[in-house]
Amino acid sequence: QVQLVESGGGLVQPGGSLRLSCVVSRGIFSIYAMGWYRQAPGNQRELVAGITTGGNTNYADSVKGRFTISRDNAKNTVYLQMNNLKPEDTAVYYCTAQGTRTYWGQGTQVTVSS
Numbered sequence: 084q085v086q087l088v089e090s091g092g093g094l095v096q097p098g099g100s101l102r103l104s105c106v107v108s109r110g111i112f113s114i115y116a117m118g119w120y121r122q123a124p125g126n127q128r129e130l131v132a133g134i135t136t137g138g139n140t141n142y143a144d145s146v147k148g149r150f151t152i153s154r155d156n157a158k159n160t161v162y163l164q165m166n167n168l169k170p171e172d173t174a175v176y177y178c179t180a181q182g183t184r185t186y187w188g189q190g191t192q193v194t195v196s197s
Contacts (some may be wrong), residue, residue, distance in 0.1 A: 086186075089105045089176065090103070093194070097169055100165060101165050110182075115180040116133065117134050117180055121176045126174075132146065149166050151163070
């Protein structure tokens, strides 16, 4: 069973930065398209950023220019660098690995507040 473990969440002030990491185990990382989703209380889960096996990326309009997704196939890890964070970025962030099915991590809390 493929496992995804996120880390790097926490409390940060508006304008600050965080880097989320997601390590994939028990799978062939290089064959998965990877993504980051988030869900705030009372809201639906939404796609934040995605990266294909070839390194092509896509972003939600709300995070373009502030967030960067990247992957390191040698480390079985996908990252989400989040800069200029805003209170509306507060959510639980989930990592996904998309192959013949989609695998989800357990989520990591990001709170942006002064």
